Ligand code: ATP
Ligand code: MG
């Protein structure tokens with residue numbers, strides 16, 4: 623019997639478009655002799671688009687209005703053997719959809735409520751990983767309420783880290799809302815932007831030199847494996863949205879250009895983080911490697927990484943001999959696995 627799969631794409635976060643790109647690739651790659659796949663696009667307004675609307679959104683990127691509330695439809699998605707929630711950012715990658723699916727008793731690809739929620743929040747991630755002894759840059763938390771009522775306190779907290787520093791919404795992705803701040807004068811605009819997108823904002827010290835950015839893919843549930851290490855290079859100040867999604871702006875190097883013992887350390891740290899955060903199925907773990915000092919810092923864990931055929935995560939496993947179709951098939955199999 624073919625497995626019936628519900629592929630969820632789009633979603634309410636700033637990464638809606640990125641999700642649609644990933645979904646087109648996954649939809650084309652799930653082997654039809656094994657799976658009956660139904661795609662559903664969730665609009666930015668949080669509506670569950672009917673087949674015509676979903677089709678239009680997948681083809682044109684433009685989601686029409688209308689549709690039922692996701693809340694009502696997810697809970698009644700019985701009849702599917704598994705859901706592939708190919709959603710990035712809040713209301714998709716952060717444990718909310720995972721909670722509804724858990725309540726409904728439907729298996730799904732990727733991390734559960736705990737792993738999704740903790741990994742989505744950069745502050746929580748840092749706290750859990752610090753307790754596991756994993757090296758990270760220095761950071762501070764600020765709340766929207768503090769920024770409104772005591773901006774000088776937040777500014778002082780940021781200044782402690784020194785310049786340049788990074789200001790980020792705690793729960794987002796694709797570099798949406800992230801600023802690299804080099805002068806006190808630019809701090810206010812960066813904080814305003816981040817707080818317009820999140821109640822929680824993380825302030826991060828920059829590494830001592832511009833870091834090499836290396837990433838590793840993890841695949842599995844309670845016996846996860848790590849892919850080879852990949853590296854990204856680019857000319858911009860940092861790996862911002864435009865650099866990420868403009869053709870030709872960033873180059874991928876697999877394997878990463880680093881000593882072998884260092885890449886082994888990256889893979890080991892990534893597996894340790896995956897376990898510490900109770901992730902499942904897949905994750906892409908991002909690191910900063912400071913070549914000048916030999917330091918390695920774990921930056922973040924993405925529980926639903928970009929998934930087009932040219933995205934880093936699938937490319938890393940391709941380098942390990944697992945092609946794209948086989949990879950998505952394995953992810954569905956992992957979702958159905960007894961744990
Ligand atoms: P993703 O799309 O991978 O989910 P994200 O939106 O969660 O990304 P980060 O990975 O935290 O954001 O940061 C985006 C980019 O900003 C990094 O890839 C890096 O180029 C730069 N950056 C972030 N924090 C730092 C830091 N502390 N030091 C140096 N560079 C940083
Ligand atoms: Mg991220």
Ligand code: MG
Nearest residue numbers: 794795796924
């Ligand atoms: Mg992400």
Ligand code: MG
Nearest residue numbers: 796908921922
């Ligand atoms: Mg990142």
